[in-house]
Every structure is written in C-alpha cells, then in structure tokens.
Amino acid sequence: MSNPIEIKKIKLNTLNDLFSQLGYQTSTKLGQNEFRLFLNKQSKIGRFEPVLTEKLFEVLDLDENSTITIEEFITGFLEFEEDVKKNAELFQIKLAQEQEIYDKIVKQCNIYQSEKLNAEGFCENAKIFGEITDIDI
Numbered sequence: 001m002s003n004p005i006e007i008k009k010i011k012l013n014t015l016n017d018l019f020s021q022l023g024y025q026t027s028t029k030l031g032q033n034e035f036r037l038f039l040n041k042q043s044k045i046g047r048f049e050p051v052l053t054e055k056l057f058e059v060l061d062l063d064e065n066s067t068i069t070i071e072e073f074i075t076g077f078l079e080f081e082e083d084v085k086k087n088a089e090l091f092q093i094k095l096a097q098e099q100e101i102y103d104k105i106v107k108q109c110n111i112y113q114s115e116k117l118n119a120e121g122f123c124e125n126a127k128i129f130g131e132i133t134d135i136d137i
Helices: 004-021 032-042 050-060 070-114
Strands: none
Touching (some): 004 070, 032 050, 050 070
C-alpha cells in the first residue's frame, strides 16, 4: 500500500490534471459561473443544482474574494475528504453502539417471550412495585 505522502501527491496530480483537461490553467481563478460550468463538465450525473454549486463555492472560496484558485480547490477538496473520513469513523462507532443497545433489547424481549405466566398473569421474574401516595387516617 502506498504511503500517505504518495497518495496525497497522486490526488494533487489528479486534481491538477482535472483543471488542465477542462482548459483551466493553474493560474486560473474561477468565478461562481465558471465554477458551475467546471462542475457540470465533470458531472457524471447531469447538472449540479445551483444551490449546491453556490454553497460549495462558498466553502472552497477560502479567502472570500469571490474566486477559487486551484490551490483553494485542492485544499478544500482534501479538507473535505478528511472531514468525510472522520465523520464516517464517528458514524461507525455510533452505529456499533446503537447495534449493541438493539441486541440487548432483542435479547431481553426473547427472555420475556419465553417466560411462562403464573396464576396471577405475571412472569416468574416479574417484580411488582407499589407506591403509597396518600394515607387517610
């Protein structure tokens, strides 16, 4: 398996190549309209929704000058990728915790289903609690 530095170089080259293939130079600054055209040229699913394009542009425009340079694009892409990985890991942890809770509930339900009711209609392991709230004397 490649080391992280090699992987990052490959990603950087890929993103650079992407810009070049679409006719953009590394010195090109994309405005919002050019960015929308850029995304639509790359899209395999059709046109990007304008609201999504606008929000993505805002995220990638790190210096907030209404243009995106290749450096901002690459930096934003790599940061986004890291955020996705972190969130995926947190999601997996939360999913495992929820699965554990679910398994305990299923186990408890199976125990209750298999218990027989006594003459009073309660399970053998049932506990009855009472609370005195008012006493008339």
